[in-house]
Amino acid sequence: MNTQWEAVIGLEIHTQLATKSKIFSGASTTYGAEPNTQACVISLGMPGVLPVLNEDAVHKAVIFGMAINAEIAPYSIFARKNYFYPDLPKGYQISQYELPIVGKGFLDIDVDGETKRVGVTRAHLEEDAGKSLHENFHGLSGIDLNRAGTPLLEIVSDPDMRSAKEAVAYMRKLHELVRYLEICDGNMQEGSFRCDANVSVRPKGQAEFGTRAEIKNINSFKFVEKAINHEIERQIELIENGGKVVQETRLYDSVKDETRSMRSKEEANDYRYFPDPDLLPVFISDELKAQVKALLPELPEEKKLRFKTDYQLNDESATILTSSRDLANYFEEVVNLSHCESTICANWITGELSAALNRADLDISDSPIDATRFAGLVARIADDTISGKIGKQVFEFLWNSTDSADDIIEKQGLKQITDTGAIEAIIDTILAANEKQAQQYRDGNEKMFGFFVGQVMKAMQGKGNPAEINKILKVKLS
Amino acid sequence: MQNKTITQLAEGLRAKAFTSVELTQHFLNRISQHADLNAYITVTADQALQAAQLADVRIASGNAELLTGIPMAHKDIFCTRDVKTTCGSKMLDNFIAPYNATVVEKLNAAGAVNLGKLNMDEFAMGSSNETSFYGAVKNPWNKNAVAGGSSGGSAAAVAAQLAVCVTGTDTGGSIRQPAAFCGVSGIKPTYGRVSRFGMIAYASSLDQGGSMARSAQDCAILLQSMAGFDAKDSTSVDVPVPDYCVDLDKPLAGLKIGLPQEFFTADLNADMAKTLDAAIEEYKKLGADIKEISMPNLKYAIPAYYVIASAECSSNLSRYDGVRFGYRCENPADLNDLYTRSRGEAFGKEVKRRILMGTYALSAGYYDAYYLKAQQVRRLISEDFKQALNEVDVIFSPVTPTPAFNIGEKLANPIEMYLADIYTIAINLAGLPAMSIPAGFIGGLPVGLQLIGNYFDEARLLNVAHAYQQVTNWHTQTPSL
Numbered sequence: 001m002n003t004q005w006e007a008v009i010g011l012e013i014h015t016q017l018a019t020k021s022k023i024f025s026g027a028s029t030t031y032g033a034e035p036n037t038q039a040c041v042i043s044l045g046m047p048g049v050l051p052v053l054n055e056d057a058v059h060k061a062v063i064f065g066m067a068i069n070a071e072i073a074p075y076s077i078f079a080r081k082n083y084f085y086p087d088l089p090k091g092y093q094i095s096q097y098e099l100p101i102v103g104k105g106f107l108d109i110d111v112d113g114e115t116k117r118v119g120v121t122r123a124h125l126e127e128d129a130g131k132s133l134h135e136n137f138h139g140l141s142g143i144d145l146n147r148a149g150t151p152l153l154e155i156v157s158d159p160d161m162r163s164a165k166e167a168v169a170y171m172r173k174l175h176e177l178v179r180y181l182e183i184c185d186g187n188m189q190e191g192s193f194r195c196d197a198n199v200s201v202r203p204k205g206q207a208e209f210g211t212r213a214e215i216k217n218i219n220s221f222k223f224v225e226k227a228i229n230h231e232i233e234r235q236i237e238l239i240e241n242g243g244k245v246v247q248e249t250r251l252y253d254s255v256k257d258e259t260r261s262m263r264s265k266e267e268a269n270d271y272r273y274f275p276d277p278d279l280l281p282v283f284i285s286d287e288l289k290a291q292v293k294a295l296l297p298e299l300p301e302e303k304k305l306r307f308k309t310d311y312q313l314n315d316e317s318a319t320i321l322t323s324s325r326d327l328a329n330y331f332e333e334v335v336n337l338s339h340c341e342s343t344i345c346a347n348w349i350t351g352e353l354s355a356a357l358n359r360a361d362l363d364i365s366d367s368p369i370d371a372t373r374f375a376g377l378v379a380r381i382a383d384d385t386i387s388g389k390i391g392k393q394v395f396e397f398l399w400n401s402t403d404s405a406d407d408i409i410e411k412q413g414l415k416q417i418t419d420t421g422a423i424e425a426i427i428d429t430i431l432a433a434n435e436k437q438a439q440q441y442r443d444g445n446e447k448m449f450g451f452f453v454g455q456v457m458k459a460m461q462g463k464g465n466p467a468e469i470n471k472i473l474k475v476k477l478s
Numbered sequence: 479m480q481n482k483t484i485t486q487l488a489e490g491l492r493a494k495a496f497t498s499v500e501l502t503q504h505f506l507n508r509i510s511q512h513a514d515l516n517a518y519i520t521v522t523a524d525q526a527l528q529a530a531q532l533a534d535v536r537i538a539s540g541n542a543e544l545l546t547g548i549p550m551a552h553k554d555i556f557c558t559r560d561v562k563t564t565c566g567s568k569m570l571d572n573f574i575a576p577y578n579a580t581v582v583e584k585l586n587a588a589g590a591v592n593l594g595k596l597n598m599d600e601f602a603m604g605s606s607n608e609t610s611f612y613g614a615v616k617n618p619w620n621k622n623a624v625a626g627g628s629s630g631g632s633a634a635a636v637a638a639q640l641a642v643c644v645t646g647t648d649t650g651g652s653i654r655q656p657a658a659f660c661g662v663s664g665i666k667p668t669y670g671r672v673s674r675f676g677m678i679a680y681a682s683s684l685d686q687g688g689s690m691a692r693s694a695q696d697c698a699i700l701l702q703s704m705a706g707f708d709a710k711d712s713t714s715v716d717v718p719v720p721d722y723c724v725d726l727d728k729p730l731a732g733l734k735i736g737l738p739q740e741f742f743t744a745d746l747n748a749d750m751a752k753t754l755d756a757a758i759e760e761y762k763k764l765g766a767d768i769k770e771i772s773m774p775n776l777k778y779a780i781p782a783y784y785v786i787a788s789a790e791c792s793s794n795l796s797r798y799d800g801v802r803f804g805y806r807c808e809n810p811a812d813l814n815d816l817y818t819r820s821r822g823e824a825f826g827k828e829v830k831r832r833i834l835m836g837t838y839a840l841s842a843g844y845y846d847a848y849y850l851k852a853q854q855v856r857r858l859i860s861e862d863f864k865q866a867l868n869e870v871d872v873i874f875s876p877v878t879p880t881p882a883f884n885i886g887e888k889l890a891n892p893i894e895m896y897l898a899d900i901y902t903i904a905i906n907l908a909g910l911p912a913m914s915i916p917a918g919f920i921g922g923l924p925v926g927l928q929l930i931g932n933y934f935d936e937a938r939l940l941n942v943a944h945a946y947q948q949v950t951n952w953h954t955q956t957p958s959l
Binding site: 041044045046047048049050051052053080082084086089090091092143270272273274277278279280 | 556557563565570573575576577579674675676677678679681682683709710711712713789790793795796797798799801802803813817837840841842845849
C-alpha cells in the first residue's frame with residue numbers, strides 16, 4: 001500500500017450464542033435440521049404470538065462483556081428494527097439500539113510480535129433471521145425459518161484497526177475467546193461466527209475518517225484478509241483517479257477475489273427503531289454480575305501466563321497449548337497423571353500428538369489417545385523404559401488401539417535395554433567385527449563413533465539405551 | 479332462558495332443569511334468527527354442541543365451575559385452534575389459527591361453550607364496527623345505528639342475547655364504547671391482568687382483553703376465568719387474581735368518587751349531562767362522597783394515543799406480507815409486487831391510514847417529535863391519574879359524547895371519529911382498569927357511565943358497578959328484535 005494512505009477498519013461480528021433454544025421462544029437451535037422443522041409459531045411470526053426472553057442468552061452476553069472488561073448495562077432494552085424481507089417473519093428484527101447490554105470494552109491482539117489494544121464499542125443481543133435459498137427453486141426462492149430467532153451477540157469494534165492483518169488478528173482473538181467462554185461454537189461454515197468489515201482510507205495524518213464501505217459475506221479468516229486488502233486498494237485507486245468512495249454495502253466474491261456493490265441499495269434503510277413494547281427491560285444486578293464473574297473460566301491470556309510461569313514453558317509452547325481450552329486441559333491432565341516434567345509433556349503434545357491430529361483432521365477432544373494413555377507413554381519415556389525413538393512406535397500403537405503404553409511395550413517387546421552387561425556384550429561383538437573402523441576412530445576419525453552407535457542400535461533393534469551405549473562405547477573405544 | 483344470569487343458568491344446569499346442549503342450541507337458534515345484526519363472523523355450531531355435551535358430562539360428575547356449559551363467544555381477535563380467526567380483515571379471511579390464545583385455553587378449561595367468533599373493526603381499529611371486512615354490525619336497539627367498536631359484534635351479541643357473555647378487547651375504548659352504545663356492561667382490566675398471548679396485536683402497550691355481559695356480576699364471573707399471569711406474555715403481571723365476586727355486595731358508604739372537571743364541561747351534550755347527573759345522585763344515595771378533581775393533561779390524550787397506537791400497529795402489522803399465511807395476491811411479479819399488492823388489496827382504508835401514520839411517526843427525523851414526545855405526554859397523563867386516585871377511590875365519567883350515531887355518518891371523517899374517543903382513550907395510556915355500564919337512554923338509544931379504578935382494583939370497580947345495578951334497571955332492558 002502506498003505509504004501516504006492509511007486504512008481504517010472496524011469489524012462487526014455476529015456470534016450465534018450456543019443456547020439450547022432460541023432467544024425469544026423454546027424452539028431448538030440445533031444446526032442442520034430439515035427446513036422449517038424448528039420453527040414454532042413464534043419463530044413464524046404468527047398472528048398473536050409474543051416473545052419471551054431466554055435467560056441463558058443474557059447470561060452468555062454478560063459473560064462476554066466481563067471477559068472483555070466491558071461495562072455491563074444495569075438496564076438495557078430491546079428495540080424493533082423494522083424492514084421487510086421474506087426471511088424476517090415479523091417484518092421486524094428484535095435487536096438492541098439505544099441501550100445495549102454490553103458497553104465499551106477491549107481486546108488485546110498480537111501482530112508481528114507487537115501487542116495492540118483494539119476497542120470494542122458495544123455488544124448487543126438480537127435474533128437471527130431465517131435463510132433465503134435462491135438455487136434449486138426454479139426462479140423462486142426458498143425460505144427456511146429454522147434459523148429465525150437464534151440468539152446473536154453482535155460485537156462491534158472501534159475503528160481501531162489499520163491493516164487487514166490486524167483485522168484478522170482481532171477476528172482470531174475474538175474467535176478463540178468466544179469458544180473459550182463456551183458461549184459460541186465458532187463454526188464459520190455453519191454460520192455461527194460471521195464477520196462484516198467496515199473499511200475506509202484517509203491520507204496519513206488526517207484526523208477525519210474517509211467514507212467507509214461495508215463488506216459482507218466473508219466467512220473465513222483467509223477471505224477477511226483478502227477482501228479487506230482488495231477493498232483498501234480499490235478505494236485508494238478510486239480516490240487517486242479523482243473518484244469518491246460511496247457509502248455502500250459490498251459483497252466479497254471469493255472466487256474472483258473482488259468486492260461488488262450490492263444491487264438496489266441506493267437508499268439507506270430507515271429502520272424506525274423503537275423500544276419493543278412486548279418485552280420488559282433487562283436488569284442486570286450486581287449479584288448476577290458477581291455470580292457470572294465467579295463462574296468465568298480462566299481466560300486465554302491468564303492461562304498462557306500461568307503455563308509459562310508454573311510449567312516453565314517457552315512462549316511458543318505456551319501459545320500452542322493454550323490455543324484451545326481442551327488442549328490446555330489435556331496438557332495439564334497429562335502432566336498430573338504422568339508426574340513428569342512439563343516440558344517433556346509439552347513437547348510430545350505439540351509434536352507427535354498435534355501432528356497426528358492434524359493429519360487426521362481431528363480436534364483434541366476427538367483424540368483416539370486420551371490423556372491417561374498418553375500420560376502413560378510420556379512417563380515411560382521420561383523414566384527411560386523406552387527411548388524417544390521407540391516412543392514414536394508406541395505412539396502409533398496407542399493411536400490404533402485401546403491398549404495402555406505399558407501393555408504395548410510388553411506385547412511388542414519394546415522395552416529399552418539398559419542392562420549394561422547385555423549392551424557390553426553386543427558392543428564387544430560389533431567391535432570385534434569392525435576392527436578396521438575401530439582403528440580409524442582411535443586414529444582420530446571422530447565420525448566413526450556415530451557409525452558404531454548406529455550399528456549397536458541396529459543390533460539391538462533400537463531398544464538400546466542411547467546414554468548407556470555412548471558411555472560404554474566411549475570406554476571400549478578408548 | 480336468554481334473560482337468565484350466569485349464576486341462574488349454572489343453577490339450572492346443575493338442577494338439570496335443562497342441559498347445556500339445550501341451552502347452546504337455544505342460543506344457536508337465536509343467532510340464526512338475528513343474523514341480520516351481523517354480530518358473528520363465524521358460528522361454530524358443531525364444536526359448540528360437542529363442547530356442550532362434554533360440559534353436561536362434567537356437570538353431572540359434580541366437577542363443574544360456574545362457566546361450565548355456559549354459551550359464550552370470542553371476539554374474532556382471539557386465536558382459536560382450527561377455527562377461522564379473521565380479526566375482521568380480508569387479510570386473515572383464510573387464516574385457520576394453529577393454536578389457542580391463552581384466554582381461549584382458560585375458558586375452555588372452565589368448560590365454557592364457544593358459540594363462535596364475533597365481528598369487529600378490522601384489526602381492532604375503529605370506533606363503530608364499520609371498518610370490518612365482513613360489514614357493519616347493527617345496533618340491536620336501532621338497526622340504522624352503529625354498535626360501536628372495535629368490539630361491536632361482542633356488544634351487539636350480548637345486547638341481542640346471542641350469547642350469555644363474551645370476550646372483547648380494548649385499546650382506546652373498544653370494550654367500553656360499544657358496551658355503552660349497546661346498553662351492556664363491559665370491563666377493561668388493568669394492563670397486564672389478562673394475557674395477550676394469542677390476542678392479535680394492534681397496539682401492544684395499550685391492548686387488553688376483557689369481558690362483556692348484561693351485568694357487572696356476569697362480567698366479574700367471566701373475568702375471573704380470563705385473568706391471571708401467563709409466562710408466554712412478558713407484559714403479563716404476576717399478581718394473584720382475587721375473587722371478583724365475593725365482595726360485589728359490599729356497601730359503598732364512604733366511597734370517594736371523583737368527577738374530572740375536564741370531562742364535565744359545558745360542551746357535554748345536555749341529555750348526556752342529565753343522565754349522568756341522575757347516576758351521580760344514585761351513588762350519593764348509596765353513600766358515596768362525590769369530589770371534583772382535575773386532570774389537566776387529559777386534553778393531550780387523543781393525539782398521544784393516536785401517535786403511539788399507530789406507531790405500534792405499523793410495526794405489528796408488518797408480518798402480514800402474503801408470505802407465510804393470510805391473503806396473497808394473484809401472480810405476484812416479484813417480491814415488491816407481492817408485498818404491495820397483498821397488503822394493498824387485503825387491508826382496509828382505516829388500517830392503511832394508521833399504518834402510514836405510524837410509519838411516519840417513527841421515521842428518521844420525526845421519532846423525537848412524535849413518538850418520543852407522545853410517550854412523555856403519556857407519562858404526564860398517567861401521573862394525573864395517579865394523583866387523582868390518591869384523592870379518590872374511583873373516577874366517574876361519561877363513556878361517549880353522544881349515543882350511537884348512524885351507520886355511515888362518521889365514516890367519511892376519521893378525525894371526528896377519533897375525537898369521539900375522548901373519554902375512554904386516556905385510560906389505556908395509563909393502563910388503568912375501567913368499566914362501562916348502562917345509565918339510561920337518549921332518543922331510544924342506550925348510553926353508559928364509566929368507572930375508572932386504580933391498578934389491579936377490578937374487584938372494587940365491579941363492586942361499585944354492581945351496587946348501581948342493584949338500585950337501577952337500565953342493564954336489564956332488552957331491545958325488541
